[in-house]
Amino acid sequence: MITISDLNKHFGRLEVLKSIKVDFHAGKSYAMIGPNGSGKTTLIKCILGMVVPDKGEIAVSGKSIANDWAYRKLIGYMPQIGRYPDQMKIGQIFDMIRDLRQDQDHMDEDLIREFKLDHMKDKRMHTLSGGTRQKVSASLAFLFDPPILILDEPTAGLDPIAVETLKEKIQSKKSKHKTFLIASHIMSDLDELSSHLVYLEEGRILFNDTIDLLKEETHESRLGRAVAAIMKRNLKETETA
Amino acid sequence: MIKIAKYVLYDILRNRFILLYTLFLLIVTLSMFSLDSDPGKSTLSLLNIILLVVPLVGVIFTTIHFFNSYEFIELLLSQPVNRKTIFFAEFLSVALALSCAFLVGVALPMVLLNLNASTFYLILAGLLLTFVFVALAFGASVSTRDKAKGIGIALLFWFYFTLIYDGLVLYIIYSFSDYPLEKITLLLVSLNPVDLARIIILLKLDLSALMGYTGAFYKNFFGSHLGIIYSFLFLLCWIAIPLFLSLRKFLKKDI
Numbered sequence: 001m002i003t004i005s006d007l008n009k010h011f012g013r014l015e016v017l018k019s020i021k022v023d024f025h026a027g028k029s030y031a032m033i034g035p036n037g038s039g040k041t042t043l044i045k046c047i048l049g050m051v052v053p054d055k056g057e058i059a060v061s062g063k064s065i066a067n068d069w070a071y072r073k074l075i076g077y078m079p080q081i082g083r084y085p086d087q088m089k090i091g092q093i094f095d096m097i098r099d100l101r102q103d104q105d106h107m108d109e110d111l112i113r114e115f116k117l118d119h120m121k122d123k124r125m126h127t128l129s130g131g132t133r134q135k136v137s138a139s140l141a142f143l144f145d146p147p148i149l150i151l152d153e154p155t156a157g158l159d160p161i162a163v164e165t166l167k168e169k170i171q172s173k174k175s176k177h178k179t180f181l182i183a184s185h186i187m188s189d190l191d192e193l194s195s196h197l198v199y200l201e202e203g204r205i206l207f208n209d210t211i212d213l214l215k216e217e218t219h220e221s222r223l224g225r226a227v228a229a230i231m232k233r234n235l236k237e238t239e240t241a
Numbered sequence: 242m243i244k245i246a247k248y249v250l251y252d253i254l255r256n257r258f259i260l261l262y263t264l265f266l267l268i269v270t271l272s273m274f275s276l277d278s279d280p281g282k283s284t285l286s287l288l289n290i291i292l293l294v295v296p297l298v299g300v301i302f303t304t305i306h307f308f309n310s311y312e313f314i315e316l317l318l319s320q321p322v323n324r325k326t327i328f329f330a331e332f333l334s335v336a337l338a339l340s341c342a343f344l345v346g347v348a349l350p351m352v353l354l355n356l357n358a359s360t361f362y363l364i365l366a367g368l369l370l371t372f373v374f375v376a377l378a379f380g381a382s383v384s385t386r387d388k389a390k391g392i393g394i395a396l397l398f399w400f401y402f403t404l405i406y407d408g409l410v411l412y413i414i415y416s417f418s419d420y421p422l423e424k425i426t427l428l429l430v431s432l433n434p435v436d437l438a439r440i441i442i443l444l445k446l447d448l449s450a451l452m453g454y455t456g457a458f459y460k461n462f463f464g465s466h467l468g469i470i471y472s473f474l475f476l477l478c479w480i481a482i483p484l485f486l487s488l489r490k491f492l493k494k495d496i
Contacts, residue, residue, distance in 0.1 A: 011495075050318050051495040072321040079319070083312040087255060093316075096248055100320060 001026040007056035016042045018203040029180035031190035034200035040183040080152040082137035084125040091121030111139040130157045150181045187224035245330035266346025280355040299374030300395035307382035336375045359445040366438035373434045373479045380487040423458040434479040
């Protein structure tokens with residue numbers, strides 16, 4: 001579904017992504033893990049075309065995304081920190097996005113209802129708490145029922161009830177063969193939600209395979225410990241090298 | 242694009258800045274015409290104010306608006322919307338909003354009070370200057386992420402074209418006064434949109450006699466049809482080139 005080859009990006013002198021090569025296959029759910037500043041969000045923004053890579057190519061469903069924009073119809077994106085025009089009301093944001101995408105008639109408004117956002121349509125975005133913003137972001141990502149969903153730290157800042165609601169939503173979409181790309185630091189969530197793991201460190205992909213294989217390799221039954229094991233292994237390798 | 246422009250315009254009209262700007266222009270225009278009974282003199286005084294205020298408000302309002310709509314742009318970019326569309330929607334909305342303020346504040350009372358050729362040129366020059374400085378301010382806004390820096394660069398454009406440039410031209414003319422400089426000063430004038438606008442209107446007001454030999458030369462050149470076309474083409478370039486450069490930058494900008 002998404003093919004990335006030889007992707008490079010630097011901000012100033014800092015190399016954020018170093019020849020990233022990865023395929024995200026349709027209908028699978030990928031967990032993206034890595035320390036802070038390892039390039040997860042940059043990689044996601046490259047896929048969305050918000051950050052323009054220096055080198056390399058990204059193709060979504062077989063078509064290069066360079067100078068294209070229509071492919072974003074296929075993607076629902078939930079940003080790490082949802083930033084919205086301060087003066088707009090919740091209802092106006094949803095109306096505007098719906099208005100811009102009138103060509104899509106199939107809409108999934110479950111999350112808006114479940115998060116009770118329809119009861120606070122008239123609240124302005126700058127009055128919202130971080131958690132409520134996250135709810136708006138999540139509802140927007142799922143609104144057009146896209147085949148690809150990219151979630152950047154989806155559960156950070158949400159209350160436990162909202163986390164469960166969102167996780168149920170992800171599970172139900174997963175069973176409908178949507179492709180998921182979830183960046184997170186909460187291993188237990190990822191253990192439940194994804195089947196594959198992409199491990200990034202300092203702009204390189206150090207592991208990319210199924211979570212089951214990782215657990216087998218490291219003789220651990222929990223994702224958190226398995227990831228800790230490869231992180232330690234990488235640390236030793238860099239020390240000896 | 243019209244859909245996006247609609248939301249941008251809605252956002253612009255919500256804060257009262259445009260309304261205040263319109264009122265300000267209206268008061269200035271009306272007071273200029275009530276102070277002096279000679280409409281030519283009033284037009285001249287008005288011209289001097291417009292040549293300072295229109296570019297200044299253009300650059301400040303545009304940069305502040307651009308940085309305040311960063312979130313809006315970010316939101317749209319995660320949706321299937323073309324970057325070019327976002328850029329032109331933003332540009333046109335800002336430029337049209339400021340032009341409307343100018344039309345209501347200056348053009349309307351002038352047409353009602355005093356209609357002649359110079360009025361027409363003053364209005365046209367004001368509108369073109371609005372577009373020129375909005376385009377320049379877009380260039381300043383897309384070239385940095387820092388709001389203060391963006392406004393700083395935009396203000397520098399204003400300082401340069403309204404104050405510093407004239408000083409430089411005077412210096413050049415003074416230092417090389419022994420040489421025939423008409424063609425060179427003509428070129429130097431073309432490189433500054435504010436001067437270009439000023440000279441067209443001064444010539445239409447028939448004040449070129451005040452400008453000496455150079456004025457006669459200008460009158461000869463700008464007074465002709467060719468001269469008018471030349472100056473408007475140059476002003477259009479002053480819109481198109483900054484706009485093109487900032488679009489190119491915006492298309493590659495990391496949001």
